[in-house]
Amino acid sequence: MARVLRIEADGGSRGNPGPAGFGAVVKDATSGEVLAEVAESIGRATNNVAEYRGLVAGLRAAHAIDPDARIEVRMDSKLVVEQMSGRWQIKHADMRTLAQEARALVRPGLVDFGWIPRAQNSHADRLANEAMDAAAAGRQWQRATVAPAAASGGSAAAADPDAPPTVLVLVRHGSTLLTEQRRVSGRYGEDPELSESGLAEVRSAAACRDVAGADVVVSSTMRRSQQTARAIADALGVDVVTDPQWDETDFGEWDGLTAGEVVKRWPREFAAWNDSPDAAPPGGESLLTVERRVLAARDALLRRWAGKRVVLVSHGDPLRVLLRSVLGVDGRMQRRIHVDPGSRTLLRYRADGTSEVLAVNRV
Missing domain, CATH: 3.40.50.1240 (Phosphoglycerate mutase-like)
Incomplete structure (x- = not known):
């Protein structure tokens, strides 16, 4: 049975267009274990372009973990989810290029796109903001040694059950x-x-x-x-x-x-x-x-x-x-x-x- 990976991706722009960045996290869909985090500042761009860049980065990270895995993509961008599901047209040239790049990273029938509320996508959102903050400070984003479970929704198994709230x-x-x-x-x-x-x-x-x-x-x-x-x-x-x-x-x-x-x-x-x-x-x-x-x-x-x-x-x-x-x-x-x-x-x-x-x- 094929392994199932879950990608949560997001992107943002401070100005739309403005300084932009993306974040994506790859998890084991069964255990919830965080397998990879990626984030990057992408210069000046729109929210939608940044969200697509986050999707592409997440798919690349998932492919590197297991190219044969089934993929669950979850994003709070209804636009990206509907366009990648084939229900909405893609009119913007930059997004058409990115959508084609994303489709090239998945095997037909092995990916499912779904929308989630923003509150459930806070891990990817945090990564995107960290990347933008790092760029504003003149440095590159670096992954933290340990992802904060309470803030990001990481694996509960890694948390101390006796830790005070x-x-x-x-x-x-x-x-x-x-x-x-x-x-x-x-x-x-x-x-x-x-x-x-x-x-x-x-x-x-x-x-x-x-x-x-x-x-x-x-x-x-x-x-x-x-x-x-x-x-x-x-x-x-x-x-x-x-x-x-x-x-x-x-x-x-x-x-x-x-x-x-x-x-x-x-x-x-x-x-x-x-x-x-x-x-x-x-x-x-x-x-x-x-x-x-x-x-x-x-x-x-x-x-x-x-x-x-x-x-x-x-x-x-x-x-x-x-x-x-x-x-x-x-x-x-x-x-x-x-x-x-x-x-x-x-x-x-x-x-x-x-x-x-x-x-x-x-x-």
Whole structure:
């Protein structure tokens, strides 16, 4: 009976087109053992081209392991899955070339293409982001000696079953005047400070039992998060670690406006943004882009503070991405999750790669 290998592949572009990279992991489909990881920065390209490059790299790695194996390809790119399955046409010349290269690497009838939610493709996504980060730092990506099981979904057999779980206490920053006016407040906007109501919310969060015993407080760079994080850290007597990956979405030209004002000026763009994680505000970030940086930051956090209790102070979109990733739901559910200012959501990550929601939106 032929061996079955599972390929999970992804690619991304910071700008679409922009600096791009891909990642792919090959696993034994029966045991889940990680057999190979590949990742590479590919210069300037689109998301779709990067995703195809990830597919080709994964197929090459699988072929090197066992050229006669049956292959299960799993990607969160519906476009690549549908095109490679022959149900959608391939119009882009670069993707036609890459699709032909991919087809040349598999024997007819021995490959199955399937779509998975982004939350289930976090291992490949992490590799792609590592490659892009390495290129931005002027170096080449190198595989870690041991893949972090809790972050990547690696083999549970390699994890210590007695290792303590990591608990993330997600705290949304307190209210600002823009929050109270229900105005968009993004990554490169006004960056307001906390209002009087926000300061009261932060005092309540700092005194609550959810944050008690935390080992560290991690925060975005934005003023409202920094104020919230420092109040909690001072109450606990711990440090604040700042990471720009946890900043709010860049809402581009919508920053400072109400939803009604946005709908009036950009009705089609707003409808597309509400419906699709690939759509971005004019001059801003798509949810897909935000999700990629957030999940990469999550993986780094879980590696650095494995087994600890971590308070993470961030914003609506990044926190909803984390909650969705544990629940296993895609970006279309993002706008259905409400996160109050100053609220706490608790997530637990075990060393075997499993995770669970302990509480949502406590105030």
